[in-house]
Amino acid sequence: MSACAIVGINWGDEGKGRMVDLLTEEYDVVVRYQGGGNAGHTVINEKGKFALHLLPSGIFRDGVVNILGNGVAVDPQNLWAEMEEVMSQNVSLTPENLKISDRASLLLPWHRDLDELEEQRLKDKKFGSTKQGIAPFYSDKYQKKTVLAGELFYPEHLTAHLADLLEWKNLTLTKVYGAKPYTMEALKEWIHDYCEKIKPYICDTGAFLRDANAEGKKILFEAQLGSLRDLDYGIHPYTTSSNTTAAYAPIGSGLPSAKVEEIIGVVKAYSTCVGEGPFVCEMFGDEADKLRKAGFEYGAKTGRARRVGPIDIVATRYGVEVQGATAIALTKLDVLSYLDKIPVCVRYLLDGKETDRFPFPVALSDSKPVIEYLDGWGCDISKIRKWEDLPKAAQEYVLYIEKEIGCYIKYVSVGPERDSIIIR
Ligand code: GDP
Secondary structure, three states, X not given: OOEEEEEEOOOOOOOHHHHHHHHHHHOOEEEEOOEOOOOOEEEEEOOEXXXXXXXXXXOOOOOOEEEEOOOEOEXXXXXXXXXXXXXXXXXXXXXXXXXXXXXXXXXXXXXXXXXXXXXXXXXXXXXOOOOOOHHHHHHHHHOOOOEEHHHHHOHHHHHHHHHHHHHHHHHHHHHHOOOOOOOHHHHHHHHHHHHHHHHHHEEOHHHHHHHHHHOOOOEEEEXXXXXXXXXXXXOOOOOOOOOOOHHHHHHHHOOOOOOOOEEEEEEEOOEEEOOOOOOOOOOOHHHHHHHHHHHOOEOOOOOOEOEXXXXXXXXXXXXXXXXXXXXXXXXXXXXXXXXXXXXXXXXXXXXXXXXXXOOOHHHHOOOEEEEEEEEOOOOOOOOOOOHHHOOHHHHHHHHHHHHHHOOOEEEEEOOOXXXXXXXX
8 A cells, every 4th residue: 555754865854754744644654663762853833843752743633643663762761751741732642643562672771871881981982872772772672682562561571571681781781881780679660650651552553554554544654864874874883773764664664564655755955964973065164153053953852053064965866865765855945045155065075086976984084075056046935835936046956956866856845834845
């Protein structure tokens, strides 16, 4: 049946949440399939302004079922805090509209500690982690040293399993990092305070999705972060610890047989990057400050100032290729309205030669951006809703990107609100 994935093409923060919120109108089910609460989607609609971290962006639509799939890092503490926050803003969350996979692994309290301890050990070589425990979580998941959400329904088994994990993990905490060991009492408190709260939402979401698919329901897969943060295809090791690419959606969602016919890649009209690692097109100084301010580029989760730069055609083309994007949503075009001339990173200069191929991660540090300029449009475009009403220079900017990245730009977003969109 009809399945679509909404994915990030760049470093994340492209505005995926905003696109999912818009497009959920046409879908019955929205599934988050990877990642955890370590990034944020900002969604603005008639119900208010929301910073989502783990909850799927379909929770604002009546009748849409939202799923946290087995590929997600479910952090009961953070998830419950986010659920309480959203519910306090009059959004209803019930086991009918929010379902957590019983096969999703739980992010355990020590994962956050281990993230912090390892970043401290690395000092100036740190990865720039958001310290939400995501990397320790996924490494433990692949060692089969986590707890599945469904184990909460088997208390005796859960206690014995946690006792084993506790013994093992305390070795690392105390002997490797010299940190305090965890106790079973602390884990029991964690179960009581957080796991019990999310338990009513946990169920066999795989069976639910298979049924929904058989009934012809429309399913939307929602990704976190972007291509360049994908564990396998991103800028290693400055990636996240899961696969942000659409190809992972069937596995991480719980519907391995899904055929994702439509892959909407979200691209920002300029570049931003949070955290460490090579960022070839980075701008500095006054030029960067102006762009950061115009786009309000501060992290939804961390409040950190994002690194900024012009759109990077080389990285974006690569992002489109690895996502297998079938259409593009170009966001934040309105932010560029203040510029007379718009810089574009068209190629990289590497080893004295210009290239339009995205290099091996190690070579990125030696790559320099080749910048060309396109005309600005010099007026506010945020109220425009039709393609033909966009100033010619703005149309040309969009068409130039479309040609260079080789993918049809179907949506042009000119503001954060749900209806600030031009559909071509
Ligand atoms: P996500 O994680 O990919 O959903 O992105 P974020 O939520 O971290 O960042 C996108 C930010 O840009 C949010 O604050 C959105 O409200 C905002 N936004 C999205 N689209 C547009 C747009 O077209 N114009 C403007 N001005 N803001 C936008």
